Amino acid sequence: MISVDSYRGTVSDLLGRAPVTTVPLAGAAGLVLAQDVHAGVSLPPFDNSAMDGYAVRAADIAGASVARPATLPVADDIPAGRVDVAPLEPGTVHRIMTGAPLPPGADAVVMVEDTDGGTSSVVISAAPAAGTHVRRTGEDVVKGTLALHAGTVLGHSQLGLAAAVGLAELAVYRPLSVLVVSTGTELVEAPNPLRHGQIYESNSVMLAAALRGLGCRVDVVRSVVDDVAEFRAVIEPKLAEADLLVTSGGVSAGAYEVVKDALTGQGVEFRKVAMQPGGPQGCGRWNGVPVVTLPGNPVSVLVSFEAFLRPALLSAMGHTDVDRRRVRARLTEPMSSPAARRQFRRGFYTPTEGEVTGQVGPRGGPGSHLLAAFTQANCLIVLPEDVTEVAEGDEVDVLLL
Structure with a gap:
């Protein structure tokens, strides 16, 4: 058997790194920046007012107060967006709005609350020092300097900064296109009625949702019967549009393992893989397309996604933080694990106020068919390969979902 860590590396190496593409800012949310971004302009690009008020020469109103206000003529109005700003002459003020360019000669802004709001002349009852309420050129970002690092996940603030420094598009790692295929003659799609011996297909629904949650583009083929010729006929025409094929079912040691039969050789x-659940795995390339084959039981599918697919896909799409947060927690009940297997058990983690270590208890048994227990879990309890028994109160590793 191969170890969990070794197989994780194999899957990650199989996917490599996604191609780089250029997209408009409106389509870049959630993607990872592939190239450093340097500012095309300074932010602010010019000295401007941080307040609605009056642009002044600080020396002209030195000593002004409520008891002894200064009165000066208003020589001009400067709304935001004005481009033809005249210099401020000594002994005058310009009425100015937030974001408007500071006139040459001005070195401070008196906010309107410290005046009578006059338009031809204004009474000023405060004496701000030079630089007060002035936003200086390049105070936030200097033209030509690094604004965003390659590898940054593009959220709303990062996209806002890219727009503010003059960019309309960004180079990003392209979201991967994943073809999801569920196999099994026993599978029926709801709401069709079940016959005895049949079950409703759920793996493709779970996988597609999980993959879309990572930003992947997903195509789904549900309920392919256990026939090698039909499997190949249905899937092969779709491979040209896929960066990755993910299958569920048909990979174990039974007599009707369609994926294994179709793709061996x-x-x-x-x-x-030395794990429970999810031991039977497969990966490689079919017609040049990366393939990851998962077991058929639903909990095995979800655990395999967490252990192998999620980190590999995130890494391929440029993310550097690809692991679930790992914490230590005290067990609320004893647990057992098979020898030489890394066990992943669904659990519910509760932080303990004032302590580093929280508490965790399993949800459901170890069975790979117990899907309902996964809906009640917020973590995976990880028991290493060399552990077969843990007692109540023992500390264990927990992956927060």
């Missing part, structure tokens, strides 16, 4: 290697 086609560039995909099937192996056992």
